Amino acid sequence: MPSDDVVRDTIAAIATPSGRAGIGVVRLSGARVPQIAALLLGKLPEPRRATYAVFKDARGERIDEGITLFFPAPGSYTGEAVLELQGHGGPVVMQALLGACLDAGARLAEPGEFTRRAFLEGKLDLAQAEAVADLIDAASREAARSALRSLAGEFSAAIGALGAELIELRALTEAMLDFPEEEVDSLHREDAVARLARVSAALDTVIAKSRQGSLLRTGIHVVLAGRPNVGKSSLLNRLAGEERAIVTPVPGTTRDALREPVQIEGVPLIVVDTAGLRQSVDEVERLGIERTQRELRGADLVLAVFEAGKEATGLEELATGAARIDVYNKTDLVPGFAAPAGAVAVSAKTGAGLDRLRKAILEAAGWHSTGETVFLARERHLRALETARRHLAAARGARQWEFFAEELRLAQVALAGITGEFTADDLLGEIFARFCVGK
Numbered sequence: 001m002p003s004d005d006v007v008r009d010t011i012a013a014i015a016t017p018s019g020r021a022g023i024g025v026v027r028l029s030g031a032r033v034p035q036i037a038a039l040l041l042g043k044l045p046e047p048r049r050a051t052y053a054v055f056k057d058a059r060g061e062r063i064d065e066g067i068t069l070f071f072p073a074p075g076s077y078t079g080e081a082v083l084e085l086q087g088h089g090g091p092v093v094m095q096a097l098l099g100a101c102l103d104a105g106a107r108l109a110e111p112g113e114f115t116r117r118a119f120l121e122g123k124l125d126l127a128q129a130e131a132v133a134d135l136i137d138a139a140s141r142e143a144a145r146s147a148l149r150s151l152a153g154e155f156s157a158a159i160g161a162l163g164a165e166l167i168e169l170r171a172l173t174e175a176m177l178d179f180p181e182e183e184v185d186s187l188h189r190e191d192a193v194a195r196l197a198r199v200s201a202a203l204d205t206v207i208a209k210s211r212q213g214s215l216l217r218t219g220i221h222v223v224l225a226g227r228p229n230v231g232k233s234s235l236l237n238r239l240a241g242e243e244r245a246i247v248t249p250v251p252g253t254t255r256d257a258l259r260e261p262v263q264i265e266g267v268p269l270i271v272v273d274t275a276g277l278r279q280s281v282d283e284v285e286r287l288g289i290e291r292t293q294r295e296l297r298g299a300d301l302v303l304a305v306f307e308a309g310k311e312a313t314g315l316e317e318l319a320t321g322a323a324r325i326d327v328y329n330k331t332d333l334v335p336g337f338a339a340p341a342g343a344v345a346v347s348a349k350t351g352a353g354l355d356r357l358r359k360a361i362l363e364a365a366g367w368h369s370t371g372e373t374v375f376l377a378r379e380r381h382l383r384a385l386e387t388a389r390r391h392l393a394a395a396r397g398a399r400q401w402e403f404f405a406e407e408l409r410l411a412q413v414a415l416a417g418i419t420g421e422f423t424a425d426d427l428l429g430e431i432f433a434r435f436c437v438g439k
């Protein structure tokens with residue numbers, strides 16, 4: 001995408017998190033960087049060279065001293081002139097330094113504005129820009145790895161390859177449209193059909209990898225539900241590997257829903273412990289049970305927990321459309337207990353069966369650890385991919401070449417939206433507004 005012709009403001013932001021740290025970074029980007037550097041530092045540092053400097057405000061008062069880095073355009077993150085001021089990472093110093101930058105003519109950056117400029121300058125495509133935010137927000141190593149691959153352009157390349165095949169097929173089809181009188185020979189027709197099948201199969205693969213990856217991005221929402229005292233909180237503690245929830249022999253111990261981030265094989269889960277389900281006269285417990293119902297509605301997966309050897313009732317009608325695994329706990333109390341088919345037998349006390357439960361959770365949530373790369377797709381990407389799939393299906397059913405060609409075009413447009421070739425400004429605004437300030 002070509003850069004705007006308008007001269008953009010020079011923007012500034014604190015790029016490091018607020019709080020106390022050894023180092024804090026203020027970052028500037030834009031055409032006025034040289035003038036601002038002259039005011040703050042006395043002169044513009046040599047490009048790409050860590051340079052010691054004293055940072056002064058507009059009245060010449062020292063704010064801090066530290067290291068500066070200057071990246072001239074276009075060889076910078078944003079593609080514009082970029083200056084980084086590395087000072088001492090205290091909130092007062094950082095605010096003063098940022099204030100001095102603003103006094104010297106910079107404007108406070110909006111969330112994601114640096115990365116938005118990188119996109120506008122063609123440094124990153126839209127999927128890569130999103131990967132920047134996903135890498136920062138990654139909740140597990142697996143998610144971070146996947147985000148890094150998208151940032152490196154793997155996802156974009158897969159989308160690009162699909163687009164290229166569609167272009168070829170379109171070119172072939174347009175050629176046929178240009179000679180409507182001539183009999184479209186069957187060779188061409190077969191070729192077109194075969195190519196369409198190939199593209200569709202490739203698209204299906206990308207969709208499957210993207211669905212997997214979207215689990216990594218959002219985390220799988222797993223809710224523990226069951227009658228009081230069956231051992232839900234004990235199971236949460238086992239899965240979390242820590243004593244997070246209170247466990248007592250008293251039925252009705254858990255009142256509030258408790259959420260714990262848990263990783264299984266690098267896949268992030270949010271495991272929610274809930275109040276045991278029963279008719280209760282206790283006001284607090286009743287409110288807790290209401291929360292359980294609410295959690296169930298938002299679940300990706302429900303672990304319906306029962307006590308081994310006791311009647312498995314009370315969970316026939318859970319208010320949820322989510323996948324469900326029946327879990328029989330306290331098997332240590334019932335030697336030789338065999339769980340019904342499809343259910344998992346565990347003991348939160350001894351840890352028996354926990355590995356099998358972990359595997360079952362990943363499987364039920366749709367995670368197949370094939371060891372293959374997955375794409376850390378966003379909802380937006382999945383929607384675009386599905387749109388493309390619909391158009392390819394429509395192309396398959398088209399009776400006339402005009403319609404065939406048009407469906408191919410629409411599929412291509414949907415795919416191009418992922419990397420941002422044709423993207424409306426308001427969509428860009430929405431995407432970048434979710435970034436942190438300074439990125």
Ligand SMILES: Nc1nc2c(ncn2[C@@H]2O[C@H](COP(=O)(O)OP(=O)(O)OP(=O)(O)O)[C@@H](O)[C@H]2O)c(=O)[nH]1
Binds near residue numbers: 235247
């Ligand atoms: N023997 C045995 N006892 C268990 C096991 N899991 C939990 N318990 C005991 O069962 C009791 C209830 O456990 P919790 O984890 O608090 O059960 P809960 O389902 O969270 O109960 P509520 O919060 O009241 O709904 C405690 O005394 C636990 O020590 C198990 O696998 N074996």
Ligand SMILES: [Mg+2]
Binds near residue numbers: 246253254274
């Ligand atoms: Mg509990």
